[in-house]
Amino acid sequence: GAVVSQHPSRVICKSGTSVKIECRSLDFQATTMFWYRQFPKQSLMLMATSNEGSKATYEQGVEKDKFLINHASLTLSTLTVTSAHPEDSSFYICSARDLAGGGTQYFGPGTRLLVL
């Protein structure tokens, strides 16, 4: 089956620093990847849609200058949380859309970010 990896799985950083999260589709090419944020005991909140070779599309209320997304290849998208603050602490999940699989989204294992 389609596999999506995320790195790191867990990160702790100081307030004011930047954190980069990688999302890779391991066995398929993904022209579209998605970044979600999940708060405790809640469903997923779509942050942005990452398109290979073009700018990401951000959902309303998501600061594009704070959450930088780069989709440089068909198998890699990165999310950089710039100048992180404690309120950015959350569980970040990426997914990749497999066109060969009818557009099904396959999810990474998530990244737990804790900003001190």
Add this chain to the structure above:
Amino acid sequence: AQSVTQPDIHITVSEGASLELRCNYSYGATPYLFWYVQSPGQGLQLLLKYFSGDTLVQGIKGFEAEFKRSQSSFNLRKPSVHWSDAAEYFCAVGALSNYQLIWGAGTKLIIKP
């Protein structure tokens, strides 16, 4: 408005008992329906999906779901649950032409020994 409703926030069943998780949707186009499972601290795993054809779809881990257009439902079932099935289950709907998914709020499944 497009929406997905999972009316049960949490469900408790005994190990070995049958399970049905409800999902209702409101969607203007032909829906593509998904069930995902999330174990604590983990990402989401696709259980099954419905695009077209047979309205009863089989998934992994012994799960199945039935698409009922007249009821706008896509309920998830399993005849006998195992303790390892304890997790959060999410229903989602989308369209092939629109790759964004609309998510239900999730149902937490608790298994009693």
